Amino acid sequence: MDPKALVPGIKPGRMDKAAIEAGFGDLHPALDDHEALVAADRCYFCHDAPCQTACPTEIDIPLFIRQIATGTPEAAARTILSQNILGGMCARVCPTETLCEEVCVREVAEGKPVEIGRLQRYATDTLMAQNVHPFERDAATGKRVAVVGAGPAGLACAHRLAMMGHDVVLMDARPKPGGLNEYGIAAYKSTEDFAAREVAWLMQIGGIELQSGVALGRDVTLEALKAEYDAVFLGLGLGGVNALGVDGDDREGVADAVSFIADLRQASDLSALPVGRDVVVIGGGMTAVDAAVQSKLLGALNVTIVYRRSQERMAASVYEQELAQSKGVRIICNASPVAVHGNGAVREIEFEFTDDALAPTGERFRLPADQVFRAIGQTLTGEGLPELDGRKIAVDGTGRTSLDGVWAGGDCASGGDDLTVTAVAEGRDAAEDIHMSLMG
């Protein structure tokens, strides 16, 4: 055992740099030409294909796979991107095992779906490698739209609006565009700075002015935007994080999983990034899995996910759970945190077992921990927003909010799963509706 791995506390360089970099390599490596042809050949070109229905952006999957099979991945890319401008990112991050590939008739029949995600990546990578932007702007309409938030929802909305001839100002509080594509998605899903490259490629459409470091509520108000622009789209995502609400939540070493991941995504040298020896992640979704797996890949010795309900109810897909387990992450279910112990910094975290109704059983246990990550959900933050439905902005099917001239989509808006692809679909559809309403 490498002694570096055993050092207690939150320390960088628990593994050799090369080993860390290898671990963070592509989760689903790119298909080469031959592999793509073989994979494409498996598609049955189903009529009214279930995969297409399962895709939130309704990409014509059989058509694009046929285009790959007939040697025109560029045409395939156009088919994909005309529905989903972030088709490249979605090919990497979509939980295809619960979307298109889950309903592939070959998954149903043989337990082995057509590799839709990887084929989608093959097509979009081919086109992007040629640095071709396949769309052109319609004649200018003279209308101006403000898009707040440059995550998947805002980018999809801005692109579609620009394509239809509107002028878009895209503002984001963060220094870089991309939203969680840039700051949240697991590093092994978006390698080689793909998020930034994709945004640069998307902006080639023209007509989108990016204003980074501009926050709604701090630098501009919704009222002012409404007055200045013909329409406003809000793609704010979920900026806040739920608290644990237990004793010791504020101890040193307790952090938000999303902040840890954001630091990780922005780190230029992963071997310089500190991580605990004994890491405990609380939560059951994709964020929990990503924080746990990436801690492990950085060299943490013991990584445990603790989830308060049964494993079947985890929001992370079975594939993600298995991914975590294959990396050596332990998953404990039916346990809720009750206290974070330690002297200043965290040393242990205490849990109580719960039944399926979340009632405590009285049985408790402690896990050693020098780092604890909260991954129990994100929340919408901000004031003066349109009316909420529960904890998100209330929208109708086309993204209209309670305020005239204001649309919303993505994680901040009600309805739909919190997924990149859903955000893209909602941003795109809102753009279509904005266009309809502006052009009469």
Add this chain to the structure above:
Amino acid sequence: MADLTSNFIGIKSPNPFWLASAPPTDKEYNVRRAFEAGWGGVVWKTLGEQGPPVVNVNGPRYGAIWGADRRLLGLNNIELITDRPLEVNLREMKSVKRDYPDRALIASIMVPCTEEAWKAILPLVEETGADGVELNFGCPHGMSERGMGSAVGQVPEYIEMVTRWVKQYTRMPCIVKLTPNITDIRKPAMAAHAGGADAVSLINTINSITSVDLDLFAPEPTIDGKGAHGGYCGPAVKPIALNMVSEIARSPEMRGLPISGIGGVTTWKDAAEFMALGAGNVQVCTAAMTYGFKIVQEMISGLSQYLDEKEISLSDLVGRAVPNVSDWQHLNLNYVSKAKIDQELCISCGRCYAACEDTSHQAIDMSEDRVFTVKDDECVACNLCVNVCPVEDCITMEQMAPGAVDPRTGKVVEAVPADWTTHPNNPMSATAAE
């Protein structure tokens, strides 16, 4: 996006992809949906004489050959011409053409081999607004037993006679659809040409029995214990169709005779190949029957991408490969190449070795640790290894530069081409005669 607009013998369509006369074009419902899906034109399912329509067997009507993964390669059918009344078809054609004026709508016709029969039906078809007629001299089953279809198509004199009648009684452009069930496709094509046809289309289906039921001892599809030969189509017939198209395209007597290419067109590539061999457009049946109308979108995007990449127009493509279709005797015997195995791509399956060692020229070496290499001193460049290799581009044929010594023959590779007509071993060659 390249311009795919097509003008075939004066008939305009937004793209060169037409549906062939067959079940996909049997009725208004299908044709409307086909046009919505993007097809440039249709040849309506073959019309027969006025009066009680023909009767089909209930079925099964199809037999099939499959490739790996049950991919449909060849389809055999025993359907007849339309089994719906003539008036109904004509009414529907008129209504579709009215709503889709920019698409090509061709009436396929097969009536008895008498002047009156053709004279009677042509004005009725003209009245629908159809853009042209296609004479079905190709159907090889059922109708041929009644002296129509391929029974006409196999007798060049009849083809010429009927074509003349058609040209006499209508101003509509006339396409003659040929049967491949003959020995020399140029003869019927020449007859159509002589009769004044504006174009020929080919191929119709090929006589076939796809399989035999080994319990019933009857051909399939089996109807109540018996089967009849049917017509074969789909990807399997493409090589036969391509050859026949090229035979007509390069025949000096028929230079310039427009051709509509049919037979196994399944992807944009197939269509481009037909067009390169001289087809002005293509017609599709089995691929639509296998995958539905949507495939035309791949054909459109694929052909247009290809034309863009090649920086040529659709009309530049038509016939571009015809000058390179040659006779064996004119192939260059001084062209020498050798197979080369890319060791990076090789998956060590050994298929090339088995093929070459057992059935060709023993020109592949297999090492203890399964590395396969070509012995240049044995390789005749037959290409069999390339064809049996499961990995595309793993084995390639590398041309030997002139001046190099071919290790197999010990001779210097000549820069000047030489073919069989001048080869010393040819008793007829000029050199031998000296």
